[in-house]
Amino acid sequence: MIDFAIPADLAAERDRVRRFVIDKIVPYERDPRLTAHGPTDELRQELVELARAEKLLTVQAPESLGGRGLTHIEQAVIYEAAGWSTLGPVAMNCAAPDEGNMFLLSKVADPGQVQRFLAPVVAGHQRSVFAMTEPDGAGSDPAQLSTSATFDGENFTINGRKWLITGANGAKTWIIMARLAANPHLPEGPTLFLADGDQPGIVIERTMNTMDRNYVAGHGVVRFDNLVLPREALLGEAGQALRYAQLRLAPARLTHCMRWLGAAERAQSIAIEHARTRTAFGKPIGEHEGVSFMLADNEIALHQCRLTIWHACWLMDNGEKARHESSIAKSFVSEELFKVADRCVQVLGGIGISDETVVEMIFRDMRAFRLYDGPTEVHKYAIGRKVLRG
Numbered sequence: 001m002i003d004f005a006i007p008a009d010l011a012a013e014r015d016r017v018r019r020f021v022i023d024k025i026v027p028y029e030r031d032p033r034l035t036a037h038g039p040t041d042e043l044r045q046e047l048v049e050l051a052r053a054e055k056l057l058t059v060q061a062p063e064s065l066g067g068r069g070l071t072h073i074e075q076a077v078i079y080e081a082a083g084w085s086t087l088g089p090v091a092m093n094c095a096a097p098d099e100g101n102m103f104l105l106s107k108v109a110d111p112g113q114v115q116r117f118l119a120p121v122v123a124g125h126q127r128s129v130f131a132m133t134e135p136d137g138a139g140s141d142p143a144q145l146s147t148s149a150t151f152d153g154e155n156f157t158i159n160g161r162k163w164l165i166t167g168a169n170g171a172k173t174w175i176i177m178a179r180l181a182a183n184p185h186l187p188e189g190p191t192l193f194l195a196d197g198d199q200p201g202i203v204i205e206r207t208m209n210t211m212d213r214n215y216v217a218g219h220g221v222v223r224f225d226n227l228v229l230p231r232e233a234l235l236g237e238a239g240q241a242l243r244y245a246q247l248r249l250a251p252a253r254l255t256h257c258m259r260w261l262g263a264a265e266r267a268q269s270i271a272i273e274h275a276r277t278r279t280a281f282g283k284p285i286g287e288h289e290g291v292s293f294m295l296a297d298n299e300i301a302l303h304q305c306r307l308t309i310w311h312a313c314w315l316m317d318n319g320e321k322a323r324h325e326s327s328i329a330k331s332f333v334s335e336e337l338f339k340v341a342d343r344c345v346q347v348l349g350g351i352g353i354s355d356e357t358v359v360e361m362i363f364r365d366m367r368a369f370r371l372y373d374g375p376t377e378v379h380k381y382a383i384g385r386k387v388l389r390g
């Protein structure tokens, strides 16, 4: 059966989330602790406590860890509402990279790792990173991984350099991808490791200056300098990192789509209000077809994006991996929503590029969405190969 109706209790929760974000979170968008390198940890903690008080913290987490174990479809509805402000997902602990990391750890970590590395992230007490991308190695093509790990039967030693690592500065739970060298004990190849961010051997070289500022602590350049980890640091099976990365990425790229859909809707609502009230050539600008068509194109795109997301979610809720559909969704939604944000800037005229409204921040923050969790061209490359295979 195909049923697009949102159940009444989910619709009520969506409205509660939207109200919470508008009333309690939006005012923080002008807080000086929302810096060029994203919200500070102090700001994050304050927002997290607001969500905790409303019982809206980490609602997606498995029930065994205190969450509500939301389905993918339920996440789509709730995250869209949370995304009205880029600080909404930060408050509710469903922002990247923590959201995807929590998902991966809930699937792969052993009970000891869950207690030490996952539970404090779910509780909102500490943050996590996923360290894969490298200046001279893994990027679009993770098989180029050059960070190395050796194993002597007791300890791993990791060396290498990563960049664009979101939230690196101050995060405690680290998921590190490195290439395990041949050894007599474990399979070689790309492998995931868990580490504590305070450990010697993890060196934050600097935080990069980027055009977005929605992710806590920005994006770091990191060096692993003879980082020594015990055998228990192995996350899942050795040599399986690329498989686990896919396990994380398929839902994680969809949750980006959900949150940015909420932000794009906000931009559209501001553009609509402006088109109703600003006049030019004797009438509200919205009555000029050039403007109403831009708003109509936005409405069409928002609707298409929502349906595309829901379809991929529905497949995953029915036990499918939906890698192909989540690739389609990620490439389509990131491109379309960026066009929506751009048209909103255009409708606003000159103030569109100023911080008089939040549209400018949404436009800037959203640009990177076309790159992370797979640039559009890489998704099209994968979709094209699948199509040609038949």
Ligand SMILES: Cc1cc2nc3c(=O)[nH]c(=O)nc-3n(C[C@H](O)[C@H](O)[C@H](O)COP(=O)(O)OP(=O)(O)OC[C@H]3O[C@@H](n4cnc5c(N)ncnc54)[C@H](O)[C@@H]3O)c2cc1C
Pocket: 097, 129, 130, 131, 132, 133, 138, 139, 140, 141, 163, 164, 165, 166, 167, 212, 219, 368, 371, 372, 373, 374, 375, 377, 378, 381
């Ligand atoms: C804001 C932000 C946050 C990020 N956070 C993290 C993080 O927390 N952890 C982490 O590990 N990484 C993170 N990344 C890195 C991100 O995953 C990479 O940027 C992405 O995988 C692309 O890799 P790259 O930047 O090395 O681009 P490259 O691999 O150098 O590719 C450059 C361009 O080449 C083109 N291209 C590449 N391959 C193909 C192909 N097969 N066909 C056609 N065109 C192609 C694409 O246009 C692509 O944009 C983040 C990136 C950004 C922008």
